[in-house]
Amino acid sequence: MTTAEQPNGLTHRNTKTSQSDDNFSHVGKHEDEMDKEYKKWKAYSQKVKVKILEQIQDQLGEILDRALAESFQPPAHLNTTAMGKKLNKQSGSQRMDDGKVFVARASLLDELFEISHIRTIYHMFIAVLLIFCLSTLAVDYIDQGRLVLEFDLLFFAFGKLWTVTWVWAVMFLYTLSVPFYTLIFWGSLYHNSHFKLGLSLSTGLILFAVQTCILGLFPVYMVVHHQLPPASRFIVILEQIRFLMKAYSFIREVVPVILKNTPKKGETPRFPTFSSYLYFLFCPTLIFRESYPRNNQIRWKYVFVTFGKILGCLFYGYFILVRLCIPVFRPEINQPFSKRTMVLAVFNSILPGIMLLLLCFFAFLHCWLNLFGELLRFADRMFYKDWWNSTSFANYYRTWNVVVHDWLYYYGYRDFLWLSRKRFRAAAMLSVFIVSAVVHEYALAMGFGFFYPVMFCLFAVFGVAFNFTMNDKRQSPVFNVIMWACLFLGQGVQVCLYCQEWYAQIHCPRTGDSFWEIVLPRSWSCSYQT
Numbered sequence: 275m276t277t278a279e280q281p282n283g284l285t286h287r288n289t290k291t292s293q294s295d296d297n298f299s300h301v302g303k304h305e306d307e308m309d310k311e312y313k314k315w316k317a318y319s320q321k322v323k324v325k326i327l328e329q330i331q332d333q334l335g336e337i338l339d340r341a342l343a344e345s346f347q348p349p350a351h352l353n354t355t356a357m358g359k360k361l362n363k364q365s366g367s368q369r370m371d372d373g374k375v376f377v378a379r380a381s382l383l384d385e386l387f388e389i390s391h392i393r394t395i396y397h398m399f400i401a402v403l404l405i406f407c408l409s410t411l412a413v414d415y416i417d418q419g420r421l422v423l424e425f426d427l428l429f430f431a432f433g434k435l436w437t438v439t440w441v442w443a444v445m446f447l448y449t450l451s452v453p454f455y456t457l458i459f460w461g462s463l464y465h466n467s468h469f470k471l472g473l474s475l476s477t478g479l480i481l482f483a484v485q486t487c488i489l490g491l492f493p494v495y496m497v498v499h500h501q502l503p504p505a506s507r508f509i510v511i512l513e514q515i516r517f518l519m520k521a522y523s524f525i526r527e528v529v530p531v532i533l534k535n536t537p538k539k540g541e542t543p544r545f546p547t548f549s550s551y552l553y554f555l556f557c558p559t560l561i562f563r564e565s566y567p568r569n570n571q572i573r574w575k576y577v578f579v580t581f582g583k584i585l586g587c588l589f590y591g592y593f594i595l596v597r598l599c600i601p602v603f604r605p606e607i608n609q610p611f612s613k614r615t616m617v618l619a620v621f622n623s624i625l626p627g628i629m630l631l632l633l634c635f636f637a638f639l640h641c642w643l644n645l646f647g648e649l650l651r652f653a654d655r656m657f658y659k660d661w662w663n664s665t666s667f668a669n670y671y672r673t674w675n676v677v678v679h680d681w682l683y684y685y686g687y688r689d690f691l692w693l694s695r696k697r698f699r700a701a702a703m704l705s706v707f708i709v710s711a712v713v714h715e716y717a718l719a720m721g722f723g724f725f726y727p728v729m730f731c732l733f734a735v736f737g738v739a740f741n742f743t744m745n746d747k748r749q750s751p752v753f754n755v756i757m758w759a760c761l762f763l764g765q766g767v768q769v770c771l772y773c774q775e776w777y778a779q780i781h782c783p784r785t786g787d788s789f790w791e792i793v794l795p796r797s798w799s800c801s802y803q804t
Contacts, residue, residue, distance in 0.1 A: 374680050376559075378567040378653035382660060383640050403586065406593035428592050431505035438506045441496045442513055446555070448488045449517040453524060454551050456481050461532045461543050489518050497720055508721040515713060519560050519681055524551060526685055527562045557652045558643040560681040567653035580645045587637035591630060598626040603773040620763075620770045627765030639675060665753040667740040667760075682706050707738050718772075726775045726795045732764050771797070 386392040414424075460477045467473045493514040497507050528546060537543045550564050557566065602622055635658070643657045659673035672679055686709060690702040711734035719725045740760065774797040782800035784791045 373684060374561045376561075376563065376566050376654040378569070379656055381640060381644055381655040381657060383636075384644070384655070399590075400586075403590050403593065406590070406597055409597060410593060425589075425592060427596060428588065431503050433503040434500060434506055437496070437500050437502065438509050441493060441510055445489060445493065445513060445517050449521050450552065450555060452484060452488075453481070453521045454548065457525060457528060457532075458545050461528075461545060464532065465536050465543065485518075485521070489514060489521070494720065504721055504723070507723065508717070511717050511720045515717065516560075517555075520555055520562075522685065523560055523562045523681065524554065553650065556646060557650050558647050558657060558677065559652075559654070560677055561684065569648075569651040569653050572648060572651060577645060577648050580641050580648070583641045584637055584645070587633050587641065591633050591637075594626050594629050594633070598629075599623070599769065599773055603770075603777055616770075619774070620766045622766075623769040623773070624762050624766035627769040628762050630769065631761070631765050635674075639677075643677070663754065664757055665749055665751070666747075667737065667757060670757060671737075671741065678710075682710060703741070704738065707741070708734055711737070722772065722776065724775060724779050724796070725793055726771065726797075728768055728771045732768070736760075736764070 387396060456477065460473065463473060464470060493510050496502075497510055502510065524546075532543060532545075535543070546562075546564055551562075554562050559566070602619065639658050644655060646652070647655055656676055658676050661670050661673040664670040664673060683706075686706045687702050690705060691699065694702070711730050714733055715727055715730040718729050775795050778795070778797035778800040782796050784796070
């Protein structure tokens with residue numbers, strides 16, 4: 275019996291063993307699925323963690339900047355008067371809390387140049403400049419049999435500097451005196467007047483009329499009447515725009531403070547000091563404040579080195595035009611127009627175009643603004659941010675030129691939202707783009723001496739489209755590549771079309787002053803056949 279029962283027991287144990295093996299395999303599959311789900315959840319939580327940390331970092335940075343600005347007590351070297359300090363306290367409740375906060379900080383490139391790897395890239399650009407000089411010397415020696423560096427293009431572009439100087443002096447003296455004393459006149463009468471609206475409207479209309487004549491029509495007339503060369507034109511027009519923006523910022527910042535703070539009987543209203551307004555006209559910002567963070571001393575070595583960099587950028591631009599642009603677009607080439615020649619011209623213009631863009635950024639936004647910032651001991655040097663790392667055009671527009679962006683944001687975008695009670699954000703953004711595009715096109719049209727709205731189309735059409743499509747949600751490095759590709763192509767189109775139009779205006783001048791003669795580009799109808 276025992277021998278007969280033994281197989282049954284073994285069979286029973288084997289059945290249990292197989293069942294347990296099935297259970298273990300089922301548990302193993304379940305654990306594998308749990309591991310996959312855990313890995314997916316871990317990856318998702320890591321992405322959420324990164325986004326949350328970025329948002330917290332941005333918010334903490336803003337809070338820290340605001341806290342530093344509020345706790346900052348101006349030291350003695352700020353040279354602010356008691357009246358200026360009181361005005362700052364009054365204006366702080368209305369504008370400083372929600373306006374731009376100035377903090378002592380260095381420019382980003384100055385910090386990056388402390389890194390040897392970044393400094394090497396800067397040295398590479400200097401090496402390219404030396405190659406341009408050597409190639410120019412070699413070509414001149416082959417063509418003329420002598421070594422010579424002629425800078426006739428620079429002398430032509432910056433001609434009639436005496437006319438530029440006295441035109442600038444007229445605009446500066448007007449901006450220094452008329453807006454300042456008009457505001458004092460209006461502010462001293464406003465709170466005691468029984469016709470506040472009439473006083474404000476009449477003063478504003480008179481100031482607007484005078485401003486239109488002196489800062490609006492006068493520079494345009496002088497540029498056109500005296501036929502100033504291109505660089506001299508740009509100096510006058512860009513200074514015209516700068517004075518207009520500075521005067522508007524001064525009025526926009528001070529008027530709300532005067533309206534809000536009614537002086538007591540027997541007291542006179544407190545106004546910004548003349549010295550603070552004079553300082554504002556030269557310091558590298560377009561947002562008026564009674565005082566700014568200041569450095570303790572001027573680094574004269576930094577001043578001379580920066581000035582040398584500006585001169586180097588001028589010669590760099592000269593060599594780019596002489597070696598890369600003029601040989602391609604001068605009328606002697608005399609190539610018939612076709613799609614092939616147009617496409618080749620655009621792609622040949624990409625290299626000089628992007629180099630000119632980088633030169634303009636480095637020469638003006640870094641060197642020129644830092645030069646004035648150092649001479650005036652202006653401590654907030656954040657004139658730009660790391661726009662080259664942008665993965666969206668929205669971020670690029672915010673970080674390329676912080677000085678102008680701040681003015682457009684506070685006096686254009688935010689004021690539009692305040693007037694519309696924050697109901698039309700897209701319209702506010704679009705209006706800022708249109709204004710910026712019009713001003714850019716105005717500067718180029720007056721500087722070159724002809725109307726060809728290439729910049730306006732790229733800025734107001736493609737720029738707006740890219741701003742809404744390539745927004746801040748695009749964080750992949752692929753979009754940084756796309757942004758740079760668009761910049762390359764856009765600069766190539768601008769350099770190509772503007773160079774073609776420049777030579778067309780010379781070879782085929784206008785025969786009349788009709789509207790269509792002025793508006794239609796000459797390169798569309800001009801033939802270089804002689």
